[in-house]
Amino acid sequence: MAKKVLFVEDDEGFFNIFSVPLKMKGYEVIHVADGARAMDKILQEKPDLVLMDIILPGMSGLDILKEMKENMDTRDIKVVMLTNFGNDENVKKAVEYGAEDYYMKYNVVPSELPEKIAVLLGETPESGIKVTG
Amino acid sequence: MESYNIWLIIAESVLLLIISILLFRKSSELNKLLEKINKMKMGTGLLDGERDYVAAMVHELRAPLSVIKGASDLLLKDATNLDTEQIHTLLSQIKENSNAMLKIVADILDVSRIGSGKFEINKIFANLNDTLKEECSYFNALAKVKGIKLELELDENFGSFGFDPDRIKQVMGNLLSNAIKFTPEGGTITVSAKRYDHNVEVTVADTGVGVPDSEKGLLFKPFSQTSSHTRSEERGTGLGLVIVKAIVEAHKGNIRVEDNKPSGIKFIFTLPL
Numbered sequence: 459m460a461k462k463v464l465f466v467e468d469d470e471g472f473f474n475i476f477s478v479p480l481k482m483k484g485y486e487v488i489h490v491a492d493g494a495r496a497m498d499k500i501l502q503e504k505p506d507l508v509l510m511d512i513i514l515p516g517m518s519g520l521d522i523l524k525e526m527k528e529n530m531d532t533r534d535i536k537v538v539m540l541t542n543f544g545n546d547e548n549v550k551k552a553v554e555y556g557a558e559d560y561y562m563k564y565n566v567v568p569s570e571l572p573e574k575i576a577v578l579l580g581e582t583p584e585s586g587i588k589v590t591g
Numbered sequence: 592m593e594s595y596n597i598w599l600i601i602a603e604s605v606l607l608l609i610i611s612i613l614l615f616r617k618s619s620e621l622n623k624l625l626e627k628i629n630k631m632k633m634g635t636g637l638l639d640g641e642r643d644y645v646a647a648m649v650h651e652l653r654a655p656l657s658v659i660k661g662a663s664d665l666l667l668k669d670a671t672n673l674d675t676e677q678i679h680t681l682l683s684q685i686k687e688n689s690n691a692m693l694k695i696v697a698d699i700l701d702v703s704r705i706g707s708g709k710f711e712i713n714k715i716f717a718n719l720n721d722t723l724k725e726e727c728s729y730f731n732a733l734a735k736v737k738g739i740k741l742e743l744e745l746d747e748n749f750g751s752f753g754f755d756p757d758r759i760k761q762v763m764g765n766l767l768s769n770a771i772k773f774t775p776e777g778g779t780i781t782v783s784a785k786r787y788d789h790n791v792e793v794t795v796a797d798t799g800v801g802v803p804d805s806e807k808g809l810l811f812k813p814f815s816q817t818s819s820h821t822r823s824e825e826r827g828t829g830l831g832l833v834i835v836k837a838i839v840e841a842h843k844g845n846i847r848v849e850d851n852k853p854s855g856i857k858f859i860f861t862l863p864l
Contacts, residue, residue: 474680474681569669
């Protein structure tokens, strides 16, 4: 069964360039553009990983992350922040709130994103087999 | 016929590959340049405001550039694995973001001319109502997509007079795109033009989120963003209103901003007849 990645991103351009390679590698990608609706969608979809921007309409990515990690139903879902705002304060907060990783959009080569995600999910994206031991 | 189609597909693919390589190289070079500017700006002796200006400019250019770079990278590496729809989506993103970058560069150039006192307009004898109708017709399509009503109330009590139609279209474009961004679905934008003595007063009023009094003064300052700019798409350069003000003042007119009660904001500018 395909792993689910929920992508909270309000910029259509960034959503497209990062979702295309993920879909090509067999991930199911769910899109949420509105920060205020993200938490409901995460609870409903129970994704394996959440990719999240910081500047979002309705609710910031850092606030969504904090709420996820305080909720028993979503605290174990892996979260990666994907943003253009790489100041120290944001990175510090993301780590403090429990993000797995923090990527700068302009440093990530889209075709290499599935590999990074696969490592975080402990699998190889082509086979979907979980790497153990 | 079939062999013709195959050659057509091959020719398109080669062209696509060449475009992708060129875009990828250029965007990589530009991104490196932006990194350099960002690193250098701290030691340049620039004032705080100027540093903010450079930082904002770098940030605004970097976002569309990242999308262009990412899309061209995918087309270059995975073109054979992408379906037609994905190729179309990525090429559309390259086009849209290239246009966005061109608009930012044009805005920066305008602001630079304003700052150095070299900003000029080209007045010709034209009909303002025609200019307003044309611009509103273009933006009506965009407003409709968002479920917003765009109304036009024109005063036929003035004929043609001397103004720069292209620059007034730029003014209307900035005001209307802002109004569409900040007006929720079901809202209304009203454009009106009335004659008062020797002036025409043009108003663009929306029923959007409005701007708090404490932030109204920031609206015409370069790279300033009010608290209503929360979406990435809504951020923009913050240069649009600076240019709007400069264009109106170059016509010897003036611009002001007021609350549009019960909700929203209205921009009112005058042009002398």
